[in-house]
Amino acid sequence: MLAHTIEEVREKRQEWKGLKIGLVPTMGALHEGHLSLIKKAKEVCDKVVVSVFVNPIQFGPSEDYDKYPRTLDKDYELCTKEGVDLVFAPSPSCMYPEGNGKLSNDTLTYVCPPFFYVNKLCGKTRVGHFDGVCTVVLKLFNIVQPDLGFFGQKDAQQVIIIKKMVRDLNVPVKIVQCPIVREESGLALSSRNKYLSEEGKKEALVLSRILNNIKACYNKGITDVAALKETAYGFLTDKHDMEYLEILDRNTLEEKSKADKDSIVLIACRVEGVRLIDNIYLGEG
Ligand code: PAF
DSSP states (O other), rough: EEEEEEEEHHHHHHHHTTSSSEEEOOOOOOOOOHHHHHHHHHHHHOOOEEEOOOOOGGGGSSTTTSSOOOHHHHHHHHHHHOOOOOEEEOOOHHHHHTTTTTTOTSOOOOOOOOHHHHSSHHHSSSSSHHHHHHHHHHHHHHHHHHHHEOOOOOOOGHHHHHHHHHHHHHHHOOOEOOOOOOOTSBBBBOOOGGGHHHHHHTTHHHHHHHHHHHHHHHHTOOHHHHHHGGGGGGGOTTEEEEEEEEEETTTOOOOBBBBBTTTTEEEEEEEEEEEEEEEESSSSO
């Protein structure tokens, strides 16, 4: 079933009282990465809801909100094939009736995650991004009232921040993190890969190569974070515009001078102007 309004979702939710509900929040343009979240949700829940909403308030003014791929018919077809029970695809005015596209924290109650978690990695350049993410995710949780919410490890900072929000605000939703899905080449799946040319896709392999190489160096016994980060430079050419490469604690995003089994390596790099992110755990997944 496809629902466009909050009332339709609430009605279904009422029907499903007592059942275990899973929510997979997405911005559409579904790929195998999203399908892996849906499959996991199907495994452990009685009913699965997928939301498809390109959330305007998590995009900065110079970001790709307008050109972000919108493929609802195809997304709905994929969800139906996977046995999703409800696809919730609201309009921006359904989610933000007052803002009319001009929302700010002067006009909307925002969820603002703590500075420590947002003042690094993607949050450093995407100012306000995680306020927008947390606000929409909390709204979706309130609308759907799931027992479990499913998110991909590819957006590692996002998952850590959402877990923190849920803890801090006593939101009764368990966050389930699912592993990164990659093409055979190693490229992490992302809706933004659609913007890359064939040549760009090859250049984009630099992200996973840098991460795998750091993990290999760590496995050989190198733990000095500065030395591990230094190894990336051998992979970069003028086709790659690296935004960050960090080795942090995988649960708290704290900086470390020595990498250990709880470290995560995170990278953001532009290829053909497309901003791509990826990460890898140095210890067991
Ligand atoms: O990861 C995403 O696709 C989005 O940030 C999310 C969680 C659906 C919120 O809009």
